[in-house]
Amino acid sequence: MTDVPLSRIDLKDRRFCxxxxxxxxxxxxxxxSVGIVQPIVxxxxxxxxxxxxxRRLRCARELRLRKVPALIVDIDEKTALMRAxxxxxxxxxxxxxxAAVVDAMDRSGFSRDEIFELxxxxxxxxxxxxxxxxxGIASLDAPSRDFIFRKNLSLRNAESLLRFEEKERRxxxxxxxGLHLTESTxxxxxxxxxxxxxxxGALAGRDIPVMxxxxxxxxxxxxxTHPILSSFAKKLKAIRSAMALPxxxxxxxxxxxxxxxxxxILKIVNEDDVDAALGRISELVAEGHVRRxxxxxxxxxx
Amino acid sequence: xxxxxxxFVETPGSIVRKxxxxxxxxxxGYQTIDLVEGCVLSCSYCILxxxxxxxxxxxxxxxxxxxxxxxxxxxxxxxxxxxxxxGELSDSLAIDRRHNVxxxxxxxxxxxxxxxxxxxxxxxxxxxxxxxxxxxTVISFSVSPQRFIDAEETRTSPVHKRLKxxxxxxxxxxxVGLHFxxxxxxxxxxxxxxxxIGDIGRILxxxxxxxxxxxxxxxxxxxxxxxxxxxxRYLLSGEFIRGExxxxxxIKTERxxxxxxxYRLLKDIDSSLFIYLCMERAGVWKEALDIDMxxxxxxxxxFDERIKNVYGGTL
Numbered sequence: 001m002t003d004v005p006l007s008r009i010d011l012k013d014r015r016f017c018x019x020x021x022x023x024x025x026x027x028x029x030x031x032x033s034v035g036i037v038q039p040i041v042x043x044x045x046x047x048x049x050x051x052x053x054x055r056r057l058r059c060a061r062e063l064r065l066r067k068v069p070a071l072i073v074d075i076d077e078k079t080a081l082m083r084a085x086x087x088x089x090x091x092x093x094x095x096x097x098x099a100a101v102v103d104a105m106d107r108s109g110f111s112r113d114e115i116f117e118l119x120x121x122x123x124x125x126x127x128x129x130x131x132x133x134x135x136g137i138a139s140l141d142a143p144s145r146d147f148i149f150r151k152n153l154s155l156r157n158a159e160s161l162l163r164f165e166e167k168e169r170r171x172x173x174x175x176x177x178g179l180h181l182t183e184s185t186x187x188x189x190x191x192x193x194x195x196x197x198x199x200x201g202a203l204a205g206r207d208i209p210v211m212x213x214x215x216x217x218x219x220x221x222x223x224x225t226h227p228i229l230s231s232f233a234k235k236l237k238a239i240r241s242a243m244a245l246p247x248x249x250x251x252x253x254x255x256x257x258x259x260x261x262x263x264x265i266l267k268i269v270n271e272d273d274v275d276a277a278l279g280r281i282s283e284l285v286a287e288g289h290v291r292r293x294x295x296x297x298x299x300x301x302x
Numbered sequence: 303x304x305x306x307x308x309x310f311v312e313t314p315g316s317i318v319r320k321x322x323x324x325x326x327x328x329x330x331g332y333q334t335i336d337l338v339e340g341c342v343l344s345c346s347y348c349i350l351x352x353x354x355x356x357x358x359x360x361x362x363x364x365x366x367x368x369x370x371x372x373x374x375x376x377x378x379x380x381x382x383x384x385x386x387x388x389g390e391l392s393d394s395l396a397i398d399r400r401h402n403v404x405x406x407x408x409x410x411x412x413x414x415x416x417x418x419x420x421x422x423x424x425x426x427x428x429x430x431x432x433x434x435x436x437x438x439t440v441i442s443f444s445v446s447p448q449r450f451i452d453a454e455e456t457r458t459s460p461v462h463k464r465l466k467x468x469x470x471x472x473x474x475x476x477x478v479g480l481h482f483x484x485x486x487x488x489x490x491x492x493x494x495x496x497x498x499i500g501d502i503g504r505i506l507x508x509x510x511x512x513x514x515x516x517x518x519x520x521x522x523x524x525x526x527x528x529x530x531x532x533x534x535r536y537l538l539s540g541e542f543i544r545g546e547x548x549x550x551x552x553i554k555t556e557r558x559x560x561x562x563x564x565y566r567l568l569k570d571i572d573s574s575l576f577i578y579l580c581m582e583r584a585g586v587w588k589e590a591l592d593i594d595m596x597x598x599x600x601x602x603x604x605f606d607e608r609i610k611n612v613y614g615g616t617l
Contacts, residue, residue, distance in 0.1 A: 159531075163530075163531070191530060194530050195530065195538055198530070198533050198534070198535050198538050199535065199538065199539060225541070226541050226542075226543075226553075227541065228541050228553050228555060228556065229541065229543060229553055256543035256544060256545075256553070257543075257553070257554060257555075258543060258545055258546060258554055258583075259546065260583070260584075260585035298585055298589060299553075299554035299555035299557070299558045299585070299586070299589055300555075300589065301555070302555050302556075302559070
């Protein structure tokens with residue numbers, strides 16, 4: 001191990017850089033407190049090329065250190081890349097880093113079998129389709145990769161995001177970045193956007209509205225992808241509102257209006273509650289509210 | 303036609319079974335002979351893509367045990383005239399000329415005279431079977447507008463060839479079936495179906511159409527992702543909901559509208575045509591066709607009656 005001046009390291013040569021995100025506040029604090037404990041691995045070239053320790057190097061630069069402890073190795077590039085991967089393997093990679101790993105291996109000329117073997121150790125299904133998604137993630141611009149990392153996207157959702165054109169993806173990120181999104185909500189939103197895109201040929205700005213919450217966005221998109229269903233839901237809401245159901249009486253309707261029947265639910269404490277509820281239900285029938293709901297469930301109106 | 307691998311296999315267990323149907327929907331009581339698994343036609347919406355492990359075509363190669371199974375089922379079902387088909391996990395005719403998989407069945411049903419074999423296909427060539435055909439084999443074709451076939455059924459025969467093939471079967475004394483399945487909503491589909499039904503009226507003899515099924519597009523969730531990924535515009539134009547069986551299908555009010563339209567157009571050709579809905583709800587039967595169809599038993603009964611009327615009690 002030796003101390004190497006930062007000026008002798010080519011920090012622009014990032015061929016072995018796999019870490020994402022590049023910064024780490026805890027590491028910065030740690031190095032500021034006790035210095036770099038574990039040496040950085042450098043490839044013996046002029047200038048040196050960093051193999052492992054990119055985050056430590058970034059912290060060193062931020063802290064304006066002039067020298068860093070380093071281990072100089074003289075190995076070929078494929079071995080160096082494997083060293084970089086194994087140096088980080090124990091801590092575990094996030095999805096963006098996994099994408100960077102397979103992309104770097106692909107670029108360095110590793111065979112499919114070698115890449116698939118490593119994918120198993122990254123907890124990935126060693127399959128051409130998975131590899132293609134990861135290579136797609138690695139090719140994305142920085143904001144898209146950052147979104148994938150911050151929202152902790154699954155491969156499935158990352159794949160959905162990859163299906164959009166760059167311009168569309170930028171709009172989607174603008175609409176989604178500030179929202180709280182579960183995995184399934186995000187999947188639903190991306191699927192709906194994809195559906196609109198397939199039907200229209202491309203997504204325009206107004207197809208990707210910026211809304212206050214994921215529920216509002218989902219609801220707005222649903223109106224585009226499911227206009228009849230949305231209109232039924234609106235009609236049902238209006239009927240419910242006109243019915244003014246008393247406490248203890250509820251009417252449940254299949255959300256897809258597929259089941260012909262409706263459920264009328266009563267919550268009763270005594271016999272008088274039953275009489276009152278049945279009396280009110282009779283009034284609702286006489287007023288035509290129940291018939292109007294059944295017209296929706298039987299598909300009689302559009 | 304295709305470079306898919308074909309394997310002859312000794313399928314363990316029974317390959318003759320009741321059509322599984324689907325929960326909360328009325329099934330026609332069909333029986334399937336899963337003689338071939340996999341299909342060379344590779345239609346973009348095919349549910350086999352979601353179900354089968356690979357694209358190898360597997361042909362079950364044990365005619366004696368299949369006939370034994372058929373004998374057991376036909377002789378054990380005196381109440382109904384059983385209808386069998388080989389087109390559930392494959393296309394009945396697409397590889398038949400090359401591999402001759404159906405001939406023993408055609409001959410068996412011709413000799414048995416107690417049940418019906420339906421060869422359901424999108425492939426219009428069955429001339430190799432002509433010398434063996436008999437009234438107990440129904441040649442059936444799925445029919446769709448050519449515009450849809452060009453987009454989503456690219457390896458299949460054009461619809462006019464299917465209709466001409468159906469006419470050829472009729473001219474050789476066979477009954478034919480037509481399956482409007484899947485019926486697909488896309489821009490201008492109403493006009494395309496009107497033209498298609500007009501062609502059917504001109505080309506075919508309605509008195510020798512044994513049955514016509516109507517079934518709108520439906521598929522399992524696994525296929526929905528594939529359709530999105532492959533950007534199948536024709537298949538994704540309509541408004542889908544998840545049915546009670548978990549499958550995607552058009553929203554009910556649209557299904558009713560389509561069935562009504564097609565039913566009326568077909569009945570305009572000949573009011574005696576036997577038309578049924580494939581895997582639909584009792585409520586849709588009522589709203590679209592004004593028929594009180596309660597369950598699978600009810601529909602099976604209608605088929606029995608139809609067959610009795612057409613075959614004159616010889617079955």
